[in-house]
Amino acid sequence: xxxxxxxxxxxxxxxxxxxxxxxxxxxxxxxxxxxxxxxxxxxxxxxxxxxxxxxxxxxxxxxxxxxxxxxxxxxxxxxxxxxxxxxxxxxxxxxxxxxxxxxxxxxxxxxxxxxxxxxxxxxxxxxxxxxxxxxxxxxxxxxxxxxxxxxxxxxxxxxxxxxxxxxxxxxxxxxxxxxxxxxxxxxxxxxxxxxxxxxxxxxxxxxxxxxxxxxxxxxxxxxxxxxxxxxxxxxxxxxxxxxxxxxxxxxxxxxxxxxxxxxxxxxxxxxxxxxxxxxxxxxxxxxxxxxxxxxxxxxxxxxxxxxxxxxxxxxxxxxxxxxxxxxx
Amino acid sequence: xxxxxxxxxxxxxxxxxxxxxxxxxxxxxxxxxxxxxxxxxxxxxxxxxxxxxxxxxxxxxxxxxxxxxxxxxxxxxxxxxxxxxxxxxxxxxxxxxxxxxxxxxxxxxxxxxxxxxxxxxxxxxxxxxxxxxxxxxxxxxxxxxxxxxxxxxxxxxxxxxxxxxxxxxxxxxxxxxxxxxxxxxxxxxxxxxxxxxxxxxxxxxxxxxxxxxxxxxxxxxxxxxxxxxxxxxxxxxxxxxxxxxxxxxxxxxxxxxxxxxxxxxxxxxxxxxxxxxxxxxx
Amino acid sequence: xxxxxxxxxxxxxxxxxxxxxxxxxxxxxxxxxxxxxxxxxxxxxxxxxxxxxxxxxxxxxxxxxxxxxxxxxxxxxxxxxxxxxxxxxxxxxxxxxxxxxxxxxxxxxxxxxxxxxxxxxxxxxxxxxxxxxxxxxxxxxxxxxxxxxxxxxxxxxxxxxxxxxxxxxxxxxxxxxxxxxxxxxxxxxxxxxxxxxxxxxxxxxxxxxxxxxxxxxxxxxxxxxxxxxxxxxxxxxxxxxxxxxxxxxxxxxxxxxxxxxxxxxxxxxxxxxxxxxxxxxxxxxxxxxxxxxxxxxxxxxxxxxxxxxxxxxxxxxxxxxxxxxxxxxxxxxxxxxxxxxxxxxxxxxxxxxxxxxxxxxxxxxxxxx
Numbered sequence: 001x002x003x004x005x006x007x008x009x010x011x012x013x014x015x016x017x018x019x020x021x022x023x024x025x026x027x028x029x030x031x032x033x034x035x036x037x038x039x040x041x042x043x044x045x046x047x048x049x050x051x052x053x054x055x056x057x058x059x060x061x062x063x064x065x066x067x068x069x070x071x072x073x074x075x076x077x078x079x080x081x082x083x084x085x086x087x088x089x090x091x092x093x094x095x096x097x098x099x100x101x102x103x104x105x106x107x108x109x110x111x112x113x114x115x116x117x118x119x120x121x122x123x124x125x126x127x128x129x130x131x132x133x134x135x136x137x138x139x140x141x142x143x144x145x146x147x148x149x150x151x152x153x154x155x156x157x158x159x160x161x162x163x164x165x166x167x168x169x170x171x172x173x174x175x176x177x178x179x180x181x182x183x184x185x186x187x188x189x190x191x192x193x194x195x196x197x198x199x200x201x202x203x204x205x206x207x208x209x210x211x212x213x214x215x216x217x218x219x220x221x222x223x224x225x226x227x228x229x230x231x232x233x234x235x236x237x238x239x240x241x242x243x244x245x246x247x248x249x250x251x252x253x254x255x256x257x258x259x260x261x262x263x264x265x266x267x268x269x270x271x272x273x274x275x276x277x278x279x280x281x282x283x284x285x286x287x288x289x290x291x292x293x294x295x296x297x298x299x300x301x302x303x304x305x306x307x308x309x310x311x312x313x314x315x316x317x318x319x320x321x322x323x324x325x326x327x328x
Numbered sequence: 329x330x331x332x333x334x335x336x337x338x339x340x341x342x343x344x345x346x347x348x349x350x351x352x353x354x355x356x357x358x359x360x361x362x363x364x365x366x367x368x369x370x371x372x373x374x375x376x377x378x379x380x381x382x383x384x385x386x387x388x389x390x391x392x393x394x395x396x397x398x399x400x401x402x403x404x405x406x407x408x409x410x411x412x413x414x415x416x417x418x419x420x421x422x423x424x425x426x427x428x429x430x431x432x433x434x435x436x437x438x439x440x441x442x443x444x445x446x447x448x449x450x451x452x453x454x455x456x457x458x459x460x461x462x463x464x465x466x467x468x469x470x471x472x473x474x475x476x477x478x479x480x481x482x483x484x485x486x487x488x489x490x491x492x493x494x495x496x497x498x499x500x501x502x503x504x505x506x507x508x509x510x511x512x513x514x515x516x517x518x519x520x521x522x523x524x525x526x527x528x529x530x531x532x533x534x535x536x537x538x539x540x541x542x543x544x545x546x547x548x549x550x551x552x553x554x555x556x557x558x559x560x561x562x563x564x565x566x567x568x569x570x571x572x573x574x575x576x577x578x579x580x581x582x583x584x585x586x587x588x589x590x591x592x593x594x595x596x597x598x599x600x601x602x603x604x605x606x607x608x609x610x
Numbered sequence: 611x612x613x614x615x616x617x618x619x620x621x622x623x624x625x626x627x628x629x630x631x632x633x634x635x636x637x638x639x640x641x642x643x644x645x646x647x648x649x650x651x652x653x654x655x656x657x658x659x660x661x662x663x664x665x666x667x668x669x670x671x672x673x674x675x676x677x678x679x680x681x682x683x684x685x686x687x688x689x690x691x692x693x694x695x696x697x698x699x700x701x702x703x704x705x706x707x708x709x710x711x712x713x714x715x716x717x718x719x720x721x722x723x724x725x726x727x728x729x730x731x732x733x734x735x736x737x738x739x740x741x742x743x744x745x746x747x748x749x750x751x752x753x754x755x756x757x758x759x760x761x762x763x764x765x766x767x768x769x770x771x772x773x774x775x776x777x778x779x780x781x782x783x784x785x786x787x788x789x790x791x792x793x794x795x796x797x798x799x800x801x802x803x804x805x806x807x808x809x810x811x812x813x814x815x816x817x818x819x820x821x822x823x824x825x826x827x828x829x830x831x832x833x834x835x836x837x838x839x840x841x842x843x844x845x846x847x848x849x850x851x852x853x854x855x856x857x858x859x860x861x862x863x864x865x866x867x868x869x870x871x872x873x874x875x876x877x878x879x880x881x882x883x884x885x886x887x888x889x890x891x892x893x894x895x896x897x898x899x900x901x902x903x904x905x906x907x908x909x910x911x912x913x914x915x916x917x918x919x920x921x922x923x924x925x926x927x928x929x930x931x932x933x934x935x936x937x938x939x940x941x942x943x944x945x946x947x948x949x950x951x952x953x954x955x956x957x958x959x960x961x962x963x964x965x966x967x968x969x970x971x972x973x974x975x976x977x978x979x
Contacts, residue, residue: 016860023861027779030771031787034831038790041797041805041828048808111701119698122413128706130954135709137882137946139889141917142939145924146712149719149932154663192708199705212446213453215408216512220519221440222467223691230467234454246796253798255892256921281800285895288804300808303801314796318789368625377623407629416625429628436687469687 042307049301052085060301062088064266066287068295085298089268091305093183093278097258098251100187100272105194106244112195113202118224118232132203135196144257147189155185159273174274183277186261193257194247201243205236238320245317249310255281280306358424359384359553360405360442360523365419366580367400369412374400376580377419380572382523387545387554389564389589391604392574397581398557401574402525405555406442407435423522440468443521447528449508451500451515458496460511464519478518486514487544506537513544524548526556530563542567561605565593573601646672670700716939723937734903739928747938749904750919753819756908757898757915758888760823765830766880773838777845778864795832802828803893811897819905819913822898826887834883841875842868878953885949889942891917916942
């Protein structure tokens with residue numbers, strides 16, 4: 001009896017020439033710069049905000065007061081520094097405005113993407129796609145300008161209508177009938193800012209639906225809607241969710257458009273038609289102008305909170321994409 | 329099996345004369361018929377003047393080298409051709425004597441009557457086996473209440489029932505390639521088509537699965553008309569009652585000859601057919 | 611053979627499209643929509659609905675009502691299909707209206723302030739609420755271009771390197787780098803500005819165009835990296851294999867075969883990156899601020915830019931300054947549009963070239979058989 005020996009697999013090592021090693025080194029170094037940069041941003045934000053977190057602790061996240069006790073010389077101990085910094089309403093406000101924006105943006109984006117891919121006449125298809133890409137490049141500042149100068153009158157009318165008819169629901173009630181610069185109106189503008197981004201992602205995903213699956217639906221006597229519902233939508237679902245998360249990240253981090261559209265007030269408010277709101281990013285821009293050193297540190301801490309929130313949203317998005325992208 | 333095909337071929341031939349004889353009276357003709365059909369993609373003339381008859385309950389194999397317009401032709405038969413933006417056609421396609429390209433015809437209804445199985449098995453990924461079989465009924469909003477019977481019946485006819493009856497709620501993607509293709513056939517059968525078009529249904533499958541599908545096709549022909557595009561000569565000779573040979577000389581594809589399979593493979597009237605079926609070119 | 615119809619025997623046959631929507635039907639549809647529009651306008655006048663949004667709502671309701679009413683005679687499938695068509699079109703309409711409104715209102719509100727000297731003058735001797743025939747946006751355009759140039763110089767090499775890393779070197783950190791690039795794309799612009807303020811501005815002791823440029827670079831890097839990766843992925847593996855099969859080293863293959871194929875694509879990547887960051891406002895509010903005069907020195911103190919110009923003009927709040935903000939927006943949108951069109955033209959060409967490359971590779975492989 002002889003035993004058949006399993007041969008040991010032979011190692012195949014790749015030895016790169018010196019030129020190749022240098023090339024790979026340079027390229028790797030270049031690629032790692034972004035890694036380094038992100039690490040630098042993160043560690044820097046943590047380092048500079050440590051003082052704020054040490055002083056205010058969890059209260060920085062939950063508290064409702066932002067008070068800067070003025071400038072003082074370094075080492076000036078003549079009076080106590082009574083500054084209090086906390087951003088609870090701003091965090092909640094960011095979430096509220098972003099939620100309103102996404103509630104409008106998601107159906108509009110899906111409708112827009114389906115229209116471009118499946119309903120639009122072929123003659124205007126290319127124009128619509130180009131317009132969509134261009135719209136995604138409109139600076140948010142111009143969205144803000146448009147929002148305050150053009151859209152507000154419409155938004156206020158809608159808000160008045162909602163308040164008239166549905167005012168008995170707590171979130172639609174208001175203290176004063178002043179609907180401009182409310183989270184609702186700001187959320188609408190933010191929605192129009194997010195729609196191009198989510199629409200172009202959704203359109204891209206829908207356009208990648210395998211043609212033979214759609215053909216099969218038609219071959220079975222299905223209508224266009226049948227094909228969309230049973231093949232296109234399920235196939236594109238994860239991509240659309242990822243696109244929505246991308247839009248949500250953008251909505252949470254948006255600064256100038258919200259800065260122009262919203263009254264920042266340091267109280268918790270759930271009345272979305274009332275002209276009191278909050279937003280971390282715009283608060284940073286607003287308070288930055290005359291900030292003391294200590295306040296800067298608090299602003300950086302706010303930036304860190306915002307950074308962490310958007311990072312989580314983005315990680316969820318890329319996780320969804322990674323998990324569900326069909327392997328080629 | 330071959331025996332059965334042969335007998336059927338001769339008997340059918342006497343009844344319908346020759347396949348391409350379209351000059352005759354058609355009022356009594358049951359089945360699918362094309363008259364001088366042309367196809368274009370933009371300026372490109374892909375197919376020219378094809379006139380063929382597909383009698384009821386027969387299998388016709390469309391053979392010919394790549395690029396000669398077989399797939400274009402088959403997609404013309406259930407109005408799938410028009411999904412290509414620049415596509416155009418001429419001529420007419422008659423199903424039981426009525427023109428399917430008539431403006432009053434609803435293309436979705438046509439596709440219900442003329443089903444199609446594609447080259448690559450493509451069960452709907454988000455659906456279970458059972459849902460896949462019933463997909464057409466749902467898509468076309470057909471009123472059926474014996475869903476379980478339909479699933480069993482269609483899967484049986486497609487030769488898949490025994491293999492999957494215990495896991496109807498598994499995903500369609502969990503099956504092997506050959507099983508997936510038979511699932512696709514079952515899916516097409518569920519809407520009770522009169523004609524089933526198959527565009528190289530076995531080209532992505534292994535020989536074993538191919539044989540199973542060929543058996544399925546022959547069983548299907550007892551009830552419906554099957555038109556199958558194939559590059560495999562043996563397959564054409566095994567499953568089909570009639571064959572139609574397409575060719576292109578660089579210009580649009582055209583029909584060279586159509587006849588009973590036996591004649592096409594033993595004594596074709598055109599020398600090019602003889603060369604092709606003997607594998608001298610293509 | 612005799613009874614088989616041959617192509618050559620035929621008189622010329624005209625291609626037809628029996629499935630195409632007839633012109634009459636199309637005209638009827640357009641006429642019906644026009645009628646509905648008029649009807650909606652009528653409803654808007656007599657009902658509490660007012661203005662453009664009221665009209666749009668009335669139009670949609672009329673349209674939907676008609677669809678449902680006429681679809682009653684159809685089967686369930688067709689009815690649902692028709693209703694969905696109206697709903698999807700309406701949603702798309704609502705989605706597209708804001709951008710159209712932005713383009714139109716910017717043009718309408720901005721054209722007043724545009725005069726020949728607008729692009730070449732600055733605001734040094736002009737007050738924000740002077741007549742619109744004085745002053746201009748020249749300094750802001752210059753400042754924006756300086757900062758964008760700095761950002762491009764910094765990000766282009768890094769972006770391309772990381773693209774090459776992801777597609778050519780494919781090292782162990784591929785997943786990590788891709789993930790980081792994706793995360794960086796989500797860094798809020800104000801946070802990037804804050805970071806550069808606390809590092810560059812505070813260590814230099816002054817606001818500057820350089821700081822603004824670096825802040826823009828942080829925002830631009832992920833866009834450029836990702837687009838570069840996408841573009842490099844378009845290069846067919848055949849081309850790389852062809853390079854290796856000729857005995858070329860990896861670096862030679864990458865530099866001589868892969869990169870030249872996608873040169874135009876990489877330019878597109880850079881231009882798209884520029885179009886995206888040139889309108890960024892928040893980071894510049896924290897790093898380069900605003901000035902009223904021409905300024906060419908990127909490290910000599912605050913540097914004006916188009917976004918901060920628009921922002922300052924708008925916040926000033928007088929009639930003429932707000933008009934100036936709109937005129938500045940016209941200029942900014944035009945620049946974005948210019949870069950965008952440029953990118954699309956180059957991109958189209960590069961795609962064609964990549965495809966030609968595929969064809970060439972295929973031909974070569976056939977030839978060598």
